[in-house]
Amino acid sequence: MGFFQKKTPLEKEWEKLMKEERKFLLSRAEKKDTFLNQKLEQLVPEKLQGTLDTAFAKAFGVVFEKGTGVIEKTYNKGKMEQDFQINQFTSDIKKDARSLKKFSKKAKQSGKVNLLVSGAAGVGMGVLGVGIPDIPVFIGMVLKSVYEIALSYGYRYDTPEEQYYILLLIETAVSRGRELIERNQEIDEYIKKGQMPEPYNRETQIKLTSAMLSKELLYMKFLQGVPVVGAVGGAYDMVYLKQITEYANMKYKRRFLTKKRMES
Secondary structure (H helix, E strand, O other), rough: OOHOOOOHHHHHHHHHHHHHHHHHHHHHOOOOOOOOHHHHHOOOOHHHHHHHHHHHHHHHHHHHHHHHHHOOOOOOOHHHHHHHHHHHHHHHOOOOOOHHHHHHHHHHHHHHHHHHHHOOOOOOHOOOOOOOOHHHHHHHHHHHHEEEEEEEOOOOOOOOOHHHHHHHHHHHHHOOOHHHHHHHHHHHHHHHHOOOOOOHHHHHHHHHHHHHHHHHHHHHHHOOOOOOOOHHHHOOOOOOOHHHHHHHHHHHHHHHHHHHHOOO
């Protein structure tokens, strides 16, 4: 009879999440350059990669040091924390599928708005031929989106541990192949143990995340610097933001469900 035991809502959500993660990993198992990237490869200056590395690293540093308060003015942090507490209480009492799904539903709602804003900003700057100066705006939107996802699942984002987790999430989301698998395993290990690697240096992790972003966005940021046609490159801000938020949502959900499973 035990073989036919009905699965709990928590077990069903976990299985659904595992399928989503496998699908994401398989979709980025190998590098597939587009026709556009192949054409742009011949035009991109050799020094642009290093310039982008520096620009992304500087943007992360500025936001972490001075920009979090500014980002928090774009959403109601207190309301989001209160909503989580309400959803948590409801889920603990009812223990049904509907209440359990409210957390991810809440996280995805804010993400849709951020995608539209990011796309509009990227296209607008691309039309003007603004590429590299768009990077702080893009990073600000990425961190805003991840912060809102974290709040939806009841997590902070302003501690050294959480900044490490967020940086690793972003790095992993834009990785491919073996690098993606290794970093994904590193995230899963953090979720299990809740400990940063030793030794850990935030600036080093910022450089690693920035290097992965600049490597992935190299051609699009170059194209965005060309007036008018740069709108195509700018539109990719939305594409990559969607990719990052999709992965972040899965991994915050994994943390949340892992905790739920341990409690039950």
